[in-house]
Amino acid sequence: MSSPSTPARGRPPRLDRARTVQTALDLLDRSGLDALTMRRLAEAMGVQAGALYRHFATKQDLLTAMAERMMDGVTEAAAQTRGGDWTERLAALAHALRAALLARRDGARVFAGTHATGASVLGFADAVMGVLREAGFPAEDAARALYTLTNFTVGHTLEEQAALPWGDADPAGPAALADAVADGTYPHLEAGLPALTSADFTRLFEFGVGLLLEGLRARR
Amino acid sequence: MSSPSTPARGRPPRLDRARTVQTALDLLDRSGLDALTMRRLAEAMGVQAGALYRHFATKQDLLTAMAERMMDGVTEAAAQTRGGDWTERLAALAHALRAALLARRDGARVFAGTHATGASVLGFADAVMGVLREAGFPAEDAARALYTLTNFTVGHTLEEQAALPWGDADPAGPAALADAVADGTYPHLEAGLPALTSADFTRLFEFGVGLLLEGLRARR
DNA sequence: ACCTGAACACCGTTCAAGT
DNA sequence: ACCTGAACACCGTTCAAGT
Numbered sequence: 001m002s003s004p005s006t007p008a009r010g011r012p013p014r015l016d017r018a019r020t021v022q023t024a025l026d027l028l029d030r031s032g033l034d035a036l037t038m039r040r041l042a043e044a045m046g047v048q049a050g051a052l053y054r055h056f057a058t059k060q061d062l063l064t065a066m067a068e069r070m071m072d073g074v075t076e077a078a079a080q081t082r083g084g085d086w087t088e089r090l091a092a093l094a095h096a097l098r099a100a101l102l103a104r105r106d107g108a109r110v111f112a113g114t115h116a117t118g119a120s121v122l123g124f125a126d127a128v129m130g131v132l133r134e135a136g137f138p139a140e141d142a143a144r145a146l147y148t149l150t151n152f153t154v155g156h157t158l159e160e161q162a163a164l165p166w167g168d169a170d171p172a173g174p175a176a177l178a179d180a181v182a183d184g185t186y187p188h189l190e191a192g193l194p195a196l197t198s199a200d201f202t203r204l205f206e207f208g209v210g211l212l213l214e215g216l217r218a219r220r
Numbered sequence: 221m222s223s224p225s226t227p228a229r230g231r232p233p234r235l236d237r238a239r240t241v242q243t244a245l246d247l248l249d250r251s252g253l254d255a256l257t258m259r260r261l262a263e264a265m266g267v268q269a270g271a272l273y274r275h276f277a278t279k280q281d282l283l284t285a286m287a288e289r290m291m292d293g294v295t296e297a298a299a300q301t302r303g304g305d306w307t308e309r310l311a312a313l314a315h316a317l318r319a320a321l322l323a324r325r326d327g328a329r330v331f332a333g334t335h336a337t338g339a340s341v342l343g344f345a346d347a348v349m350g351v352l353r354e355a356g357f358p359a360e361d362a363a364r365a366l367y368t369l370t371n372f373t374v375g376h377t378l379e380e381q382a383a384l385p386w387g388d389a390d391p392a393g394p395a396a397l398a399d400a401v402a403d404g405t406y407p408h409l410e411a412g413l414p415a416l417t418s419a420d421f422t423r424l425f426e427f428g429v430g431l432l433l434e435g436l437r438a439r440r
Numbered sequence: 441a442c443c444t445g446a447a448c449a450c451c452g453t454t455c456a457a458g459t
Numbered sequence: 460a461c462c463t464g465a466a467c468a469c470c471g472t473t474c475a476a477g478t
Contacts, residue, residue, distance in 0.1 A: 011478085013442060038471060050473070051443050059471065112332075112378055117396060122406050125416075129408035141427075142408075143415035147379070148372070148428035155375020158332055159367070172335025186342050188349035188362075195363035196345075207361075208368035211435030218434045231459085233461060258452060270454070271462050279452065 014047055017055050021065045025104060028066070033106035038062075060114070067111045068118035074100045075123045086135035087213045093128050094153050094209050101157045108157035125150075136220060145216055152208055160201040174199075234267055237275050241285045245324060248286070253326035258282075280334070287331045288338035294320045295343045306355035307433045313348050314373050314429050321377045328377040345370075356440060365436055372428055380421045394419075 023044050028036050038059055042049040056062040074096045081092035101107040125146060132142035166173040174197035181189045189196065243264050248256050258279055262269040276282040294316045301312035321327040345366060352362035386393040394417035401409045409416065 011442070015442080037469085039469085048444055049471080050445085053472070054442070112375075115382070117400055119405075122400060122409060126406040126409045129412050133408055133411065139412040140415040143412045143418075144424055144427040145431070146412075146416075147376075147424055148431060151375035151379055151428070152368070152372040153375075155332075155371035155373075155378070156367075158375070158378075159371055162335070172337055176337060180337055180342060185339075186346040188353055189342060189346045191353065192349050192359040192363045192366075195360040196366075198363075204364055204367055207364040208371070208432075211365070211368060211439070212428075212431045213435070214438045215431030215434035218438060219431070231461070235461080257450085259450085268463055269452080270464085273453070274461070 015045060015051055015055060017065065020045065020052065020055055021062070021069050024062060024066055025069065028110070029105045033109050063110055064114040064116050067114040067116040068120060070100055070104055070107055070111065071116065071118065071120035071124065074120060075127045078127070086131050087217065089131045090128065090149065090213060090216075091209055093124065093131070094149050095205075097124065097150070097153045098157050098205060101154070102161070106161060108154055108161050112154050112158060132216075137216075141219070145212075149209075149212060152212065153205075156201075156205050156208060160205075163199065163201075166199075235265060235271055235275060237285065240265065240272065240275055241282070241289050244282060244286055245289060248330070249325045253329050283330055284334040284336050287334040287336040288340060290320055290324055290327055290331065291336065291338065291340035291344065294340060295347045298347070306351050307437065309351045310348065310369065310433060310436075311429055313344065313351070314369050315425075317344065317370070317373045318377050318425060321374070322381070326381060328374055328381050332374050332378060352436075357436075361439070365432075369429075369432060372432065373425075376421075376425050376428060380425075383419065383421075386419075 020041070024036065024041050027041055027044055031040075038052055039049045041062075042052055045052075052062070056065065075093075077099065078089070078092040078096035081089050084092070101111055104110070128146045128149065129142050132145055133139065137145065177189075177197060178193060180186075181193060184190070240261070244256065244261050247261055247264055251260075258272055259269045261282075262272055265272075272282070276285065295313075297319065298309070298312040298316035301309050304312070321331055324330070348366045348369065349362050352365055353359065357365065397409075397417060398413060400406075401413060404410070
């Protein structure tokens with residue numbers, strides 16, 4: 001048989017899925033999602049843009065492969081918490097998911113914009129379901145809890161990565177909020193302004209995960 | 221004085237912010253976010269693309285105005301629950317936010333991609349903060365609860381609107397999940413498959429909001 | 441088999457010039 | 460004051476032709 005692993009007969013290919021995804025992720029980190037174009041990626045690989053379509057049917061296909069690669073190791077990263085109880089293990093899984101998204105510039109946007117169903121994504125979902133079912137939750141509640149935890153984590157990290165480039169002339173930063181609130185129209189926002197503009201996203205994430213876990217505990 | 225409301229001296233303008241945002245939202249509903257281009261919007265308004273830049277500095281600016289318009293009336297929609305206790309009022313606000321996003325095609329994507337801080341958005345945030353502080357939460361926890369509720373709702377609705385066009389040849393639908401799980405590698409996913417592929421997003425959203433509210437109740 | 445070159449049908453944005 | 464016309468610097472994607 002002449003599989004792809006056969007010693008090259010002609011020229012060795014300059015392109016393959018793995019190397020291309022890796023280069024795309026590096027480019028993402030350097031320039032962000034908006035600057036990640038097929039043409040720039042091709043240039044980074046020393047090739048013409050059209051050549052990329054030998055390995056990826058569309059740009060969306062490439063982004064999905066990037067999302068799947070980003071998830072490699074999420075479950076393993078959370079597996080250290082084997083000793084803990086089920087709430088600690090769920091918290092560790094949620095933190096591992098956030099960390100995987102944060103590890104790449106615009107990681108949450110890439111993940112939210114694709115429907116990755118690779119082994120890492122399924123492995124993560126299976127791990128969450130396993131903890132929940134071991135804790136005694138019926139399959140229906142376990143499934144809903146999985147989606148809730150995932151959707152919250154993605155929603156939070158999307159906000160977190162969108163908020164990080166503040167401080168520039170971005171009209172949505174803390175200063176703009178303070179201005180908009182200053183006229184007394186929003187008394188409750190005014191009272192909470194310091195807390196609302198605090199950028200401690202890790203504590204905020206822990207707060208949200210904590211609420212979800214306490215809710216689950218109450219429901220068991 | 222010669223304000224914008226002065227009877228027109230020359231030709232009446234064919235463009236203004238309000239009409240443009242309205243047309244953009246209609247176009248969004250008909251064609252989706254990916255098909256919403258400045259050129260197509262200009263065509264729908266009987267004008268050249270460049271003319272739009274008299275009212276919006278960038279496309280991002282237009283999208284922000286669209287997000288703010290989408291939020292008009294969210295707080296009012298939830299205000300009917302005046303009689304209920306604080307958990308019911310928070311639930312009503314969360315449901316009103318989801319409803320506002322669902323009301324437009326790709327509404328969650330538009331909202332998540334902008335930093336809208338218009339009166340409607342601030343009014344919504346102020347209402348949530350008001351309920352929480354009346355319930356006795358300190359400003360810090362109230363602020364965190366506001367973000368948690370908002371981020372979960374946006375994350376959920378993003379998923380919900382991305383999942384709706386399933387059934388086509390989308391490789392991420394329920395059928396694909398069933399295939400991927402069929403080989404026994406993911407026992408917990410397999411056990412939860414019916415629940416995982418159920419598309420009852422309203423119940424799923426209620427479950428998530430319920431968890432958050434129970435968590436808040438436990439923390440009070 | 442793998443990639444080039446060139447095209448097709450678009451984009452967002454800018455700006456002198458018209459009315 | 461408001462809009463046109465035309466350009467600039469790009470896009471994603473396709474595909475005959477080369478090697």
